[in-house]
Amino acid sequence: MATKNVRVFFLALLLLLASPLAQVARCQSDSDVDVTEAVEEVGDLGIVGEDVQDFGDGSFSPAPGVDTIYVFPKNSARVVSAGEETELLVGIKNDGEAAVNVIAIKASVHLPFDHSLLVQNLTVQTFNNASVPASAQATYPYIFAVSKFLQPGTFDLVGTIIYEIDQNPYQSTFYNGTIEVVEAGNVLSIESVFLVTLGIALLFLLGIWIRGQIKNLSKKTKRAPKVEVGTKTTDASMDEWLQGTAYTQSFSGKSKKKK
Numbered sequence: 001m002a003t004k005n006v007r008v009f010f011l012a013l014l015l016l017l018a019s020p021l022a023q024v025a026r027c028q029s030d031s032d033v034d035v036t037e038a039v040e041e042v043g044d045l046g047i048v049g050e051d052v053q054d055f056g057d058g059s060f061s062p063a064p065g066v067d068t069i070y071v072f073p074k075n076s077a078r079v080v081s082a083g084e085e086t087e088l089l090v091g092i093k094n095d096g097e098a099a100v101n102v103i104a105i106k107a108s109v110h111l112p113f114d115h116s117l118l119v120q121n122l123t124v125q126t127f128n129n130a131s132v133p134a135s136a137q138a139t140y141p142y143i144f145a146v147s148k149f150l151q152p153g154t155f156d157l158v159g160t161i162i163y164e165i166d167q168n169p170y171q172s173t174f175y176n177g178t179i180e181v182v183e184a185g186n187v188l189s190i191e192s193v194f195l196v197t198l199g200i201a202l203l204f205l206l207g208i209w210i211r212g213q214i215k216n217l218s219k220k221t222k223r224a225p226k227v228e229v230g231t232k233t234t235d236a237s238m239d240e241w242l243q244g245t246a247y248t249q250s251f252s253g254k255s256k257k258k259k
Helices: 002-017 190-222 236-242 246-258
Strands: 023-026 034-037 047-050 066-071 079-081 086-094 100-111 114-121 125-127 136-144 153-165 168-182
Touching: 066 153, 066 168, 086 100, 086 153, 086 168, 100 136, 100 168, 114 153, 125 136
Parallel strands: 079 168
Antiparallel strands: 023 034, 023 066, 047 125, 066 086, 086 136, 100 114, 100 125, 100 153, 153 168
16 A cells, blocks of 8 residues: 555656646546646645545535546556556646635446446545645546456446535546456457458458459460451452553463462
């Protein structure tokens, strides 16, 4: 537990020292996201650990003027290895008039066809000193791991950030979409398998086309050239003019010899 907390602390420190601009994705209700400007770090994150506070099954409404965003760093395909940690960055933008005190980030895994069927509750990451002033933005790291016994497949991940404004609790869903769980060490995803299969099929079709072209070319080269033998025609009007001349006499003599 201590090692994990130290790792999260250094990740937060790295985010504080990094440039305030990065690329993140805005969470939408239909799970389609748009990449937008990343948010500026505000203050010390004050990460306390996991499951320090029990939030129960209570559900709060989102606060007006508060928007959430997310990004899977170097994991745009959202492929999660079972039993291994996955990093997720959560951003919050405060367009309200009062400061937002971030309390915790939590997530859960559900079956894609029915969210009422809970597969696993993931880590609850709590914060001790994470305040976002009015008209400010901030990002927070969230590291989770699905069970190593979870069967590979497509699941729905629901991520929620819990915060307070004027001591009133609120929560916003920053991600509600699919993730692909694979076995540890298995880097092949459904998308990559499809692309590989498509590439093999295209190469196979290309090979068939090239083979057909070679066959057609060989058939053309093996064909014997046709030699047309024409028949000689004699113009009757020409013969009338040549009657009685030496040409007709020589021609008639040759024909008699042939007989």
